[in-house]
Amino acid sequence: MKVLVTGGAGFIGSFIVDELVRRGHRVRIFDNLEPQVHPGGEKPDYLNPDAEFIHADLRDRDALARAVKGMEIIFHQAAMVGVGQSMYQISRYIEANSLGTANLLDILVNDKHEVRKLLVPSSMSTYGEGAYDCPACGPVSPPLRTEEQMARGDWEVRCPACGAACLPVPTPETKPQETNSIYALSKKDQEEMSILIGRSYRLPTVAFRYFNVYGPRQSLSNPYTGVAAIFLSRLKNNHRPLVFEDGHQSRDFISVHDVARANLAAMEDSRADGRIYNVGAGGQVTVLDIAETLARLLGLEIQPEVLGKFRKGDVRHCFADITRIKTDLGFEPEVTLEDGMAELIEWSRTVEAEDRVEQATRELAEKGLVE
Numbered sequence: 001m002k003v004l005v006t007g008g009a010g011f012i013g014s015f016i017v018d019e020l021v022r023r024g025h026r027v028r029i030f031d032n033l034e035p036q037v038h039p040g041g042e043k044p045d046y047l048n049p050d051a052e053f054i055h056a057d058l059r060d061r062d063a064l065a066r067a068v069k070g071m072e073i074i075f076h077q078a079a080m081v082g083v084g085q086s087m088y089q090i091s092r093y094i095e096a097n098s099l100g101t102a103n104l105l106d107i108l109v110n111d112k113h114e115v116r117k118l119l120v121p122s123s124m125s126t127y128g129e130g131a132y133d134c135p136a137c138g139p140v141s142p143p144l145r146t147e148e149q150m151a152r153g154d155w156e157v158r159c160p161a162c163g164a165a166c167l168p169v170p171t172p173e174t175k176p177q178e179t180n181s182i183y184a185l186s187k188k189d190q191e192e193m194s195i196l197i198g199r200s201y202r203l204p205t206v207a208f209r210y211f212n213v214y215g216p217r218q219s220l221s222n223p224y225t226g227v228a229a230i231f232l233s234r235l236k237n238n239h240r241p242l243v244f245e246d247g248h249q250s251r252d253f254i255s256v257h258d259v260a261r262a263n264l265a266a267m268e269d270s271r272a273d274g275r276i277y278n279v280g281a282g283g284q285v286t287v288l289d290i291a292e293t294l295a296r297l298l299g300l301e302i303q304p305e306v307l308g309k310f311r312k313g314d315v316r317h318c319f320a321d322i323t324r325i326k327t328d329l330g331f332e333p334e335v336t337l338e339d340g341m342a343e344l345i346e347w348s349r350t351v352e353a354e355d356r357v358e359q360a361t362r363e364l365a366e367k368g369l370v371e
Helices: 011-022 061-068 090-110 147-151 182-200 227-236 256-268 287-298 323-329 337-348 357-366
Strands: 002-006 026-031 052-055 073-076 117-123 131-134 138-140 167-169 205-210 212-214 253-255 276-279
Touching (some): 002 061, 011 256, 061 090, 073 090, 117 182, 117 256, 212 227, 227 287, 253 337, 256 276, 276 323, 287 337
Parallel strands (some): 002 026, 002 073, 117 205
Antiparallel strands (some): 131 138
16 A cells, blocks of 8 residues: 655654555655754654655645645644643644644545545543543533642542542543643644544544553653653653652553554554544553653652642543444554553663753743643
8 A cells, every 4th residue: 555644754653654664555754854853853763764755844735735646545643742832832733733634634625636544643632631430420521620729739620510529430532522722622623624524525534542652762852742751851861750730640651552553453444434542551550650660660769859730721630441442443552551661761772862841841831831
């Protein structure tokens, strides 16, 4: 098959490219080499030499149309990533994510092409808070915690009906999406536009709601990337990881290798067509656990700094119910958290990590996004 991977020089996209090449597909990469991810806008050393490379931006419709020509499958991985940053670089995120995807869909609707399937990543951030049970009221889909509540250090989610502390449970795809950042809104745009156009024009389309993806090639100098890479960058510079709230907020961490496998599984199986899938490990891990695990695996006696502060828009708990992708595609995560973090650390020994976390935190505070 002839496959286009937008964002194919990036963290997740590059692993999808490698797997496609390994399976004998002809691959074309379309990537703008965003300097925040690729220092100096240079091609990364890991870029697969057996894939064709086009250096261009999604906002350039003509360049994108040329890239689509002759392709049969598209993995649309290109996006600006960063929840906090999106809240003050609004145009940048909407242009890259929402309008960039609109360009791609406009081409698929109005230009002649041979595309048979489109696969698009969304994000767990589109859920807002995860799913919860109230001991008294049953299942609840709570709103974000109020600033007044968090200013008191009352971190846990409370039932909107009775005020009791809620128990977090795995979040299914059926949970209502309640976006709480420009980044989340732009990912919801990507997901909904793609599924809508796919359905309307009978183009098989699959959307994935990625949870917290980690692994080799994730930029260690980008303070707006995943929390595992951010903590690792701090530790490699002998700095304490900065942990907001009390550190017991929880997420679902999945290896990039498993994410690539999920993408290929959906490409090859028509049962995925028109469907939306959570892509996570199906486990609940606290942010504090991640910081402590990385320090232990590095052999460092550096304890995280628990700030007792909160970032506006942060959620308390969100981890994946992966029943749907297991049932439809037989997908099971294979990489354990311990093995995946060990691999991340081993890879990190080969790259430099510039710690820009304090600068990014100051920017958030200056914009009134940290209390």
